[in-house]
Each structure stands twice: as structure tokens, then as C-alpha cells.
Amino acid sequence: MRSELVAQHKKDAVADLSEARARLEGEISRTVAHGFGIRAYVTQFADQPFEMEHYREIASDLIEENSSIRSIGLAPNNVLRAVFPLGPNQSAIGLNYRMNSAQWPAIRDAMISREVVIAGPLELVQGGRALVIRIPVFPPAFPGQPVSDRSYWGVATLILDEAGMMAAAGMKDVLNGINTAVVNKNAASTANSVIFGSPSVLEADFVSLPLHLPGGLNWQLLGYPQGGWLSYGDEVWMTQLIGSLISLVFGTMAFLLINEVYKVRSMALHDPLTGLANRRLLEERMYQLATMCERSGSGFEIFYVDLDAFKPVNDNYGHSVGDQLLIEIGQRLQHQTRQSDTVARVGGDEFIVLTPGNMRFQEKDAFLNRLSERVEQAFTFASIKIDVKASIGSASYPGDAASVDDLLKVADGRMYAQKAKSKQNKEAPSEKGVPQTG
Secondary structure, three states: OHHHHHHHHHHHHHHHHHHHHHHHHHHHHHHHHHHHHHHHHHOOOOOOOOOOHHHHHHHHHHHHHOOOEEEEEEEEOOEOOEEEOOHHHHHHOOOEHHHOOOOHHHHHHHHHHOOOEEEEEEEOOOOOEEEEEEEEEOOOOOOOOOHHHOOOOEEEEEEEEHHHHHHHOOOOOEEOOEEEEEEEOOOOOHHHOEEEEOHHHHHOOOEEEEOOOOOOOOEEEEEEEOOOOOOOOHHHHHHHHHHHHHHHHHHHHHHHHHHHHHHHHHHHOEOOOOOOEOHHHHHHHHHHHHHHHHHHOOOEEEEEEEEOOOHHHHHHHOHHHHHHHHHHHHHHHHHOOOOOOEEEEOOOOEEEEEEEOOOOHHHHHHHHHHHHHHHOOOEEEOOEEEOOOEEEEEEEEOOOOOOHHHHHHHHHHHHHHHHHHHHHOOOOOOOOOOOOOO
16 A cells, blocks of 8 residues: 555656646747747848848847847858847857857757757856757748758857746746756766756656657656655555545446546637637647658648737737637638638637648648738727737648648748738738748
8 A cells, every 4th residue: 555655646746747847848849939930030031141130120029028038149151140139249240150169069960950959058158057049040942842952051049048948937946845856868977967956856766757858958857755755644544545435436427427528528629718629639630640641642731820919909908809809710710711621729819720731832822811811800899990910820741841840830930930021011011912931
């Protein structure tokens, strides 16, 4: 019974740590997605002489949106030509990464692998520690060009503050009575492996969870209760009693549980406000289509729709009006799609449309125009009229990415690029259609 109680306590601890792991994974992945936005934006100017001013606004927007980003740098042909904010980083302009023995290995790895490479946390000259995220840029020479065939432009670098990242993810030394630590499994020695939390956890009978992170990071989240694992006392008696009661009522409950499982699954896979598919169901269907693509060669398209300036709607008119707008946008997207397509709400004001089969360029452009025109029709509710604007980024599988996760990042990056471009052109006459960056 003692071993069973310890095992149950460990399961409970793993459940608590799983929530912390998801938040930390999400925070790092969110920053990488911002880097993909910069990369997609660069492709608009890749064939022009480099100008720092082309990127100032989108870099400022991303740093404002993600306060853990300390700086963003752009290095065409591996020479640092732009950094934001410029003031404290002015002296770094002109740095040739090829001549810097400390930074060149990560840049070279990113070039060769054509993937994100993350180093750190590293001690910064300016103080504090940060992750250094390297994102290689390979602009397409024509729409749909495979990444493996593209030429190298340079690298985008994001400096992610470690303390700010951990705070944003809600990480603490003690979570629900559990001492925590984040360790780097790639560290040269155990003594240097602790990234966050107390090294004393390494000396205990800890539980651990791997973190699924991009860029080659190999981290684990460890936990050990402050008072040790429960193994004696009233808890044993209580566990025995609960076990007996469960055995007694199990037969009665089995039928009810089976009846409810279908309802629970439906709730777990759909957005409660709009009734649309949620991110989990969307990704399940994307993985199914990706598996089918390996056999049939037929891919699929995704369209990432993000409402512009949605927060002022809630601020000015209240959340009930904002909720009605989100429901209306979901219905508009469904009216523009087929029964075989999937419309999902994946965030507060973010939607994704999944369409099986690959589209030709003209067909895809026409579909984007239809989505944009329908979504951006004015919304009227209780005598309130609201102008609706949206940014849309699209991506094709397998032409734009070889995995579902990367495909979502590409579409997200292109959506951010269009959002930034729309801001740049807000003084110019509006044009029909939704420009894409690849």
C-alpha cells in the first residue's frame, strides 16, 4: 500500500507539472512564431537593397506584444545590419558572424539544417541571461518553391529574456507545494545543468517531464514535494476506503460513464463559444491529412485568420458584443467553405480554415479574396455598427513545410507579415485582395 500511495502522489505531481510545462512550451513557441513573422516579412524586401526602416515597425510591434523579447536583429549575408531597439545595441551594427567564433557555430547550424537553432540561456553583456533564437531566412524565388531549393538570405535573431520568459509562463521555485527545477540535458556537467529553480531537486527522488521545445533545446522539468512523497498515516486508510467505495459503485457508474463519454469528447474538441472545432480537433485532422498525403500525394491548405483591433471592441462595447462578433465571424467563414473543410477557433480572435487538397495559385488567391471580403463586412449588433478588418496568412502542405507544426508557424508568420504590411500601408488607398508572402 505504501508504494501505491507514493505512486499516486507522483501521478498527482506530474499532473501539476504538466500544466507548468504546457505554459513554458507555449511561451517559447510563441516567441519562435514571432520570429517566423519577421522571416515572412523579410521575404517582401529580399530582392531590394537592405533598409533598416523597412523592419522598424514590425519589430517594435512584436517587442511590444512580447515583453520578454529584449531585441531583434537582422543579418543579411550574416552581417548584422539592423537591430531593434537600436539605442543600446548600436555598437553591434556591422558585426560579421562569420568572424565571431562564439556566435558563428549556431548560425552555421541554422544555415545547414534550414531550421531554427536556439542557444542558451547565455549571460549577456548588458546583464541578465537570455535565449538566443536564430531563424535562417530562405525567401522563395516563386510561390510554392520548396524550402530545400531556396537560396539563403541571412538570419534573424531574437534575444528572449530568461527571467521574463519564466515569469510570463508562471514558473515558480515552488508550485502547489512542489519544488521545481528546469534542467538542460545537453549541459556538459550536472552542476551546470540547472536553468531554473533549486539544484537540490536533483538530489531527491524527483519526477520529471521532458519539454517539447524547438531549436534543439533538450530541457526537462523536475519536481519533488517540499514534505516528500506521502507514504503513511491517515492517507493509507483513506486510500483503502476510497478503493472499496470505487469497487462498490463501479458497476452502477459504468453505464453512465459510457453514455457521457461522447458528450465529453465533443466538448473537448469544440470551442464552447462558437461551436467550431478547437485547436486540438484541427490538429488531429491535419495529422490525418498529412498521413494520407504520404500515400496519395494530395496535400492540404490552411488559412490563418486574425481579426485586427479586436480588443477595442471589448473595451468600447463590452465582452457580450465581442462574443457576438466572434460567433458571426465563425459563421461567415463556414458559409465560405465546403462540408469537407474545417473551420476552427484557435485563440481569442484567431481562426484557421483547413481545406483538403492543394489549390492552384489562381484558385488560392480567389479563395483568399472571398474570405477577406466576407469577413471584413461591417458587423451590426443592437444598433452598434463595427468595421471589421482581418489579416490572413496561408500555407500549403507539403509545399511550404514538412510537418504540421511547421506549417502552422509558416501560416502564422505570413499572417503577422500581412498585419504589419497593412499597418505600413494604412495611409495609402486600400487594395482588394489579401497579399501573400510565399
